[in-house]
Amino acid sequence: MTIYFYKVWQPYGCFSNFSPHGIHMQGTYWPTVEHYYQAQKFVGSTDAAIIPLIHAAATPEEAAALGRCSTRQLRRDWDLVKTEIMREAVLKKFITHTDIREVLLKTGDEILVENSPTDSFWGCGANRAGLNHLGKTLMSVREEIRNLLSLTGIYE
Numbered sequence: 001m002t003i004y005f006y007k008v009w010q011p012y013g014c015f016s017n018f019s020p021h022g023i024h025m026q027g028t029y030w031p032t033v034e035h036y037y038q039a040q041k042f043v044g045s046t047d048a049a050i051i052p053l054i055h056a057a058a059t060p061e062e063a064a065a066l067g068r069c070s071t072r073q074l075r076r077d078w079d080l081v082k083t084e085i086m087r088e089a090v091l092k093k094f095i096t097h098t099d100i101r102e103v104l105l106k107t108g109d110e111i112l113v114e115n116s117p118t119d120s121f122w123g124c125g126a127n128r129a130g131l132n133h134l135g136k137t138l139m140s141v142r143e144e145i146r147n148l149l150s151l152t153g154i155y156e
């Protein structure tokens, strides 16, 4: 059975990057994965001044709106690095928060899909044929945590 998720208040909402599960990355605390991901778009860019504003955004929706502003200059390598940046943040989220780690592990080998009607890169898009990179990231993180727990128990 494929598991679809999208909004935080819907089933499996903890898989959304907008869920209220903070992460520490390189010594800085970020309120959500979405805050961190949106800020990384501007590291080293001429618009890096937006980073503290994204960091201070009151909600992930606000952080996303700031990061999606089309007049700002993204870092040049963004398309090359964004999937790895997302993976590191999502892995940190599920290592940090044991309650949602259990939710993720309990999905077993089910296919996970971000059911975004507007995003065919991170989600499946309106026609459900999109790339689903967030779902793939979650499945990859699930596998990594499962392997590390069985080999070493280092996340316990």
Ligand SMILES: Nc1nc(O)c(N)c(N[C@@H]2O[C@H](COP(=O)(O)O)[C@@H](O)[C@H]2O)n1
Pocket (backbone or CB within 6 Å): 006, 007, 008, 016, 017, 018, 034, 037, 064, 067, 068, 114, 116, 119, 122, 134
């Ligand atoms: N608009 C919106 N609302 C949500 O609740 C979402 N979960 C998402 N998807 C997330 O948006 C991020 C991609 O943003 P960019 O298009 O790269 O700026 C990513 O975290 C998706 O999972 N969108």
